[in-house]
Amino acid sequence: METSYLDTFVLVVESGSMSEAARRLELTPAAVAHQLKLLEQELGTRLLVRAGRTVVPTEAGHRLVDKATTILLDLRNIKAAINDEAATGELKLGAINTALHSLMPEVLAGFVKVYPEARVDIRSALSVDLYDAVSRGELDAAICLHPPFALPKTMCWEQLCEEPLVVMAPAKWGQRDAHALLRDEPFIRFNRHLGGGKQADAYLRKAGITPHERFELSSLPAIAMLVDRGLGVSLAPDASVPWWRGLRVARLIVADQTYRRRFGIIWPRASVRTRLISALVAQARRAVSKAS
Structure with a gap:
């Protein structure tokens, strides 16, 4: 067969x-x-x-x-x-773009202290594609968003954090009303095909806000830099990560807190690389705890 x-x-x-x-x-x-x-x-x-x-x-x-x-x-x-890669400690890891620019450096820094000889291959993709890759055995684990469906019993999930939606605006507008900013100022949209972008789009529709769109892109760091330059405002998950530092960006929490992005790590319940995966999960917990 x-x-x-x-x-x-x-x-x-x-x-x-x-x-x-x-x-x-x-x-x-x-x-x-x-x-x-x-x-x-x-x-x-x-x-x-x-x-x-x-x-x-x-x-x-x-x-x-x-x-x-x-x-x-x-x-x-x-x-x-029976593959030499397993014996030498190779880990195939997936991550969404936000994780690469936020959590991943800290996770990997801790991981290599535990397994200094390990080799880590990292693949960036959308959460749904990463989930498929883990379920097919192409990846050992992935840092991504929780899939919009119940996970099978063969998969493990650990939530690392929840990220509420925030209005990102130039610091000089930090005291203005969040909805007024979304209605009146040029809008920088977080790609609506991504999990956080879908939530932002749903929030805008529920609030009856039709923004004046200027840009649409899939990188939160890039959006933050555009906001810092005064090129508009955005509605996106509140990723409290290092690339915020030095940017003149105000983050205004929206009133409706039901729109939250569930961010975590997924891996197969049974794997010959369980010891490496367990170390990775432990370092992910540590990185989140350190950032909070």
């Missing part, structure tokens, strides 16, 4: 869509459908059925999901156990 087909099947079930699974795997939908057809032929049973615009597992498909998850995890651990 081609184990990559099991990976494809599990991803289709998790996403509920062949096209979405194809996007994440960087395949065509036809290639995904072909893999699933071959898997069904080999097992001699139907695994998926259509339910409106989504696909759902059959009774046999549900049974396969549980078995396949265990099989794939065991296989990844076997590969890692």
Whole structure:
């Protein structure tokens, strides 16, 4: 049996869509459908059925999901156990852009003190892509936002902090009303495809505010620097991190505190690199505690 087909099947079930699974795997939908057809032929049973615009597992498909998850995890651990990289202490780590510019340097500084010979490969991506990479065994852990769905029992999550939305404005406007700033001044939007950007967009719509957009970008440090230059205001997660220092930026807490970004670390429950992952998690806790 081609184990990559099991990976494809599990991803289709998790996403509920062949096209979405194809996007994440960087395949065509036809290639995904072909893999699933071959898997069904080999097992001699139907695994998926259509339910409106989504696909759902059959009774046999549900049974396969549980078995396949265990099989794939065991296989990844076997590969890692016989690979020299596992013995030399290599860790494959993912992080969202905000973490790279804030938490990551402190985490890595502490980690290399514990494992000075370890080699860490770091990949930057969106939270949803990092979650997929961890679940497929491509990454050992990721510092990201909590996915907008319940995590399977095979995954561990530790929340490091919650970040409320703040209005970022030039320091000279620090005493003005937050909503008035969002209505009246040029707006620098945090990319609405990102978790924090989606929350900011939802907040603006709920508050009935249509800002005068000037820029849209995905880097919080860059947004803070633009605000410092007096080029506008922004609504973004309150990332209390080193790159704020020296910037003349006021951070005004918004009234509605229900919009919070859950920031943490995710990793597989079973891994041959558990000792390295545990050390990384401990350093992440320490870095957050030090920053607060």
